[in-house]
Amino acid sequence: MAKKSVWSDNRFWQRSAAWITGFASVLLIWLTFDTSGQISMGNDSDLKNGVTKRVPGPTVINYKITYEMDKKRQHEVPVIGEKEKFFGRDDYSEEEAAKLLHLGKLGSQTKNCMNCHTLLGNGAYYAPDLTKAWLDPAWGPTGSMQAMTGKSTKEEAMAEFLQHPSQYPTHARMMPNLGITAEEAKGLVAFLKHMSSIDTNGFPRNFGKIQGAVNGK
Amino acid sequence: MANSYLTSESKKLATWYFTVAATLFGAQLLFGLVAAIQYVIPGFLFEILDFSVARMLHINALVVWMVFAMFGSVYWLLPDETGIETVGIELGKLLFWVFTAAVTVVVLVYIFVQVGAADETSIWFIHEGREYIEAPRWADLGITVVALGFVANLFMTGMKGNRSGIVTVLMADMIAFAGLYLTGMFYTDNITVDQFWWWWVIHLWVEATWEVFVGSIAAYGLITMIGAHRKVVEMWLWIEVTMLFGSGILGMGHHYFWIGTPEYWWEIGALFSALEPLPLVAMFIHVLYDWGKMQGEESAKGQDVSVITNKPAFTWFVLNAFGNFLGAGIWGFFHTLPQVNLYTHGTQFTSAHGHLAFFGAYATILIGMMYIAVQGKNGIKVLNNTTSTIFATSMITGGVVGMTVALTVAGYVDVLVTRAQMGATWAGYFDGQSGAWFAQGMDWRLVMGVVTFTGFFFLIKDLLTIGKSTNHVR
Numbered sequence: 011m012a013k014k015s016v017w018s019d020n021r022f023w024q025r026s027a028a029w030i031t032g033f034a035s036v037l038l039i040w041l042t043f044d045t046s047g048q049i050s051m052g053n054d055s056d057l058k059n060g061v062t063k064r065v066p067g068p069t070v071i072n073y074k075i076t077y078e079m080d081k082k083r084q085h086e087v088p089v090i091g092e093k094e095k096f097f098g099r100d101d102y103s104e105e106e107a108a109k110l111l112h113l114g115k116l117g118s119q120t121k122n123c124m125n126c127h128t129l130l131g132n133g134a135y136y137a138p139d140l141t142k143a144w145l146d147p148a149w150g151p152t153g154s155m156q157a158m159t160g161k162s163t164k165e166e167a168m169a170e171f172l173q174h175p176s177q178y179p180t181h182a183r184m185m186p187n188l189g190i191t192a193e194e195a196k197g198l199v200a201f202l203k204h205m206s207s208i209d210t211n212g213f214p215r216n217f218g219k220i221q222g223a224v225n226g227k
Numbered sequence: 228m229a230n231s232y233l234t235s236e237s238k239k240l241a242t243w244y245f246t247v248a249a250t251l252f253g254a255q256l257l258f259g260l261v262a263a264i265q266y267v268i269p270g271f272l273f274e275i276l277d278f279s280v281a282r283m284l285h286i287n288a289l290v291v292w293m294v295f296a297m298f299g300s301v302y303w304l305l306p307d308e309t310g311i312e313t314v315g316i317e318l319g320k321l322l323f324w325v326f327t328a329a330v331t332v333v334v335l336v337y338i339f340v341q342v343g344a345a346d347e348t349s350i351w352f353i354h355e356g357r358e359y360i361e362a363p364r365w366a367d368l369g370i371t372v373v374a375l376g377f378v379a380n381l382f383m384t385g386m387k388g389n390r391s392g393i394v395t396v397l398m399a400d401m402i403a404f405a406g407l408y409l410t411g412m413f414y415t416d417n418i419t420v421d422q423f424w425w426w427w428v429i430h431l432w433v434e435a436t437w438e439v440f441v442g443s444i445a446a447y448g449l450i451t452m453i454g455a456h457r458k459v460v461e462m463w464l465w466i467e468v469t470m471l472f473g474s475g476i477l478g479m480g481h482h483y484f485w486i487g488t489p490e491y492w493w494e495i496g497a498l499f500s501a502l503e504p505l506p507l508v509a510m511f512i513h514v515l516y517d518w519g520k521m522q523g524e525e526s527a528k529g530q531d532v533s534v535i536t537n538k539p540a541f542t543w544f545v546l547n548a549f550g551n552f553l554g555a556g557i558w559g560f561f562h563t564l565p566q567v568n569l570y571t572h573g574t575q576f577t578s579a580h581g582h583l584a585f586f587g588a589y590a591t592i593l594i595g596m597m598y599i600a601v602q603g604k605n606g607i608k609v610l611n612n613t614t615s616t617i618f619a620t621s622m623i624t625g626g627v628v629g630m631t632v633a634l635t636v637a638g639y640v641d642v643l644v645t646r647a648q649m650g651a652t653w654a655g656y657f658d659g660q661s662g663a664w665f666a667q668g669m670d671w672r673l674v675m676g677v678v679t680f681t682g683f684f685f686l687i688k689d690l691l692t693i694g695k696s697t698n699h700v701r
Binding site: 018019020023024026027030031034035037038041042044045046048049050051064065068083108111112113114115116117118119120121122123124125126128129130131132133134135136137138139141142143146147148149154155176180181182183184186187188189191194197201205208209210211212213214215216217218219220 | 262265266269270273274277278279280282283341342343344345346347349350353354355356357358361392414415416417418419420421422423458461462465466468469472473476477479483484485486487488489490491492493495569570572573574575577578641646648649650651652653654655656657660661
């Protein structure tokens with residue numbers, strides 16, 4: 011019998027498939043344990059003691075969030091600053107904030123946000139990315155959306171828009187009325203504020219930093 | 228099934244699965260068309276069937292028709308590969324009706340109920356609002372039962388009959404396929420954790436277990452349609468499994484760049500996802516090499532006939548070799564590195580890649596399997612093309628390629644205007660969307676979508692009538 015090459019031997023490739031699949035799976039599971047530890051949600055005492063978490067606790071809604079360049083990491087990161095009123099309060103307890111975030115995250119699913127918008131860059135591209143929507147200049151004190159809704163704070167402007175989207179057309183492509191109640195809108199805004207505080211490794215790049223690039227604005 | 232040549236119950240069940248799959252394929256294209264029109268005419272069906280609903284139906288129909296066609300394909304090849312009738316065929320038939328009924332109810336709820344209040348009841352009974360796996364929780368549990376029943380049938384038959392390499396790969400692959408679905412079924416308030424596990428279903432399905440499934444089907448098709456040598460084909464299959472799982476499992480890293488996960492995923496994702504096109508090159512070479520080899524052997528005997536016993540199916544298999552490499556390989560690779568992906572993530576580039584990849588990697592080969600079933604059901608030795616075959620194949624393929632190019636052009640506007648120039652804000656988003664290149668890209672996508680949809684009707688007509696055509700060798 012002619013000498014067989016290992017490269018055309020089915021047993022060799024079968025074993026390779028098994029070993030490589032096994033190795034990759036074990037590595038993935040190991041990395042999953044490490045990542046899970048790093049992406050678990052922080053809590054109120056982290057925030058009070060200035061401990062940075064990739065996903066801060068729900069009480070982050072009591073604080074001002076900005077998106078700033080980190081010299082060491084060479085990209086922008088969310089920075090949690092001083093206290094900031096959210097619907098008139100900056101003293102939400104851990105339970106209250108968690109309840110609002112729960113309502114908001116649940117609402118983002120039941121209202122099917124992800125099939126028009128993108129969340130953390132995933133979803134559809136029919137409507138703007140919501141990853142850092144809370145930090146969008148359009149909702150700020152001089153922003154077009156706050157002016158249009160006639161509200162004096164970012165969170166009230168957002169909540170108003172969410173409840174009556176088709177009354178505030180911003181583009182020919184409009185958001186439909188999804189029957190969002192006042193309470194659900196509050197939860198959704200809390201969810202958006204919380205999402206803006208997640209450390210997304212610099213995504214989206216230069217968010218809200220560029221003024222007047224196009225159309226001479 | 229009056230004039231059916233099928234003696235195997237497993238193959239009969241396969242034809243049921245293919246029928247539902249083809250119907251859902253039509254639904255996928257229909258709702259895709261609605262969504263495409265909404266990009267061009269924003270007021271179309273506003274607050275009646277909004278983009279979110281149309282798109283959910285579009286992508287869910289896609290996933291479900293492919294799962295139906297996959298189950299069908301396995302039920303079709305099992306008797307050939309194992310040499311016995313599928314064990315537990317009655318269970319298989321029962322689960323088929325359960326699955327079909329459940330999908331119907333889910334679709335009706337999507338269309339008529341659409342959204343619910345922000346509470347758990349909506350998650351249980353309407354939808355979960357998580358892209359691709361929106362199915363409400365009751366249906367999740369049902370799908371799990373159906374999938375486990377299917378896997379049980381595959382295992383019982385594989386254990387009892389002759390277990391070929393193809394069946395061995397399928398057994399390992401389908402248990403992973405069913406198991407991974409479980410990681411997408413829980414609720415959490417932490418959206419980073421949510422998306423982390425969500426990708427275990429989406430990525431590990433599409434870029435690992437589904438690709439291995441395609442490798443197995445391609446192997447079966449080559450043996451059946453051109454008489455390729457089993458030993459060679461199965462060697463290629465093992466090589467493909469090695470490379471697909473070797474790159475695809477850790478290639479998951481490319482989805483973990485920006486969702487709140489640690490930075491080390493940049494390197495892992497970049498390295499392994501850059502390797503992901505390699506097995507697709509291997510699959511491409513494998514199909515064309517085996518075809519050339521078998522035809523060459525025939526020519527050497529002085530025979531001037533094609534070795535292909537099913538022309539339409541083989542065309543779709545070759546389109547799979549090209550489409551998988553182009554759509555998943557090239558279109559995937561060009562925005563997979565983190566330096567590029569920082570700007571391209573969540574733009575029409577992703578959509579362009581998605582369209583060509585799902586079509587090239589999965590739709591093509593599953594349509595090929597439907598033609599194999601038509602051939603078997605009508606007892607045809609050599610199935611030739613009809614005019615409808617040619618119209619269906621060229622219009623569907625041309626349409627999808629056209630949509631991909633149009634979306635790629637639109638993607639450039641997203642990246643250059645919205646992301647690079649305007650810093651991804653709300654205002655920047657709409658500046659990008661109003662760009663002339665973007666708008667024209669969407670116009671062409673709609674035109675090409677209509678071409679694809681028209682091709683679909685030729686496909687259905689062909690699948691229903693080609694068996695009666697007289698130009699085949701019986």
